[in-house]
Amino acid sequence: DTGVSQNPRHKITKRGQNVTFRCDPISEHNRLYWYRQTLGQGPEFLTYFQNEAQLEKSRLLSDRFSAERPKGSFSTLEIQRTEQGDSAMYLCASSSGTKKSSDEQYFGPGTRLTVT
């Protein structure tokens, strides 16, 4: 078990460009989460998947953001028409989903996005 992996680890892009990040959860984890963290702050929830179904989206996830988990395995987070305010660390987490309520979330190393 190699843990949650994220690619790329760093991304520098110009304002207005589109970017896509990938997250591979721990094998056989049913639940996958995206969070965003800005400097000096704790992570903020963006969205959550149970298998391939996107079950909750934060108001932080504007229309320029879209997340998918097409086969219930890896997930992608796309940001269209990036803005400088999108600069942050994007964190992915997964959990086993075996409990009806909630279970332990394991985080990946994150993708740091810088929009110039």
Next chain:
Amino acid sequence: KQEVTQIPAALSVPEGENLVLNCSFTDSAIYNLQWFRQDPGKGLTSLLLIQSSQREQTSGRLNASLDKSSGRSTLYIAASQPGDSATYLCAPNTGFQKLVFGTGTRLLVSP
């Protein structure tokens, strides 16, 4: 809306001291609470998960307690080491699988 406060915001201690990090949250209807550590520029490492029905959880030199009714959790670190230097984050889960984070306690343990 769940709000999480962590005190102190920063802590600097010599090696060997026992430490207490505090976390308070406004909505006591939680399923569980996780404590994480984060090294600069890195992701989060889960330290302990304490279920709402539990009062304590231990892992090595770490002990987390939970008083759900008063909206408080503490993380106790025994015999601190320089390798413990990091930011410590607490995150209650009020359901819907969403963790809500505080801004963390930045810990520096000097040799």
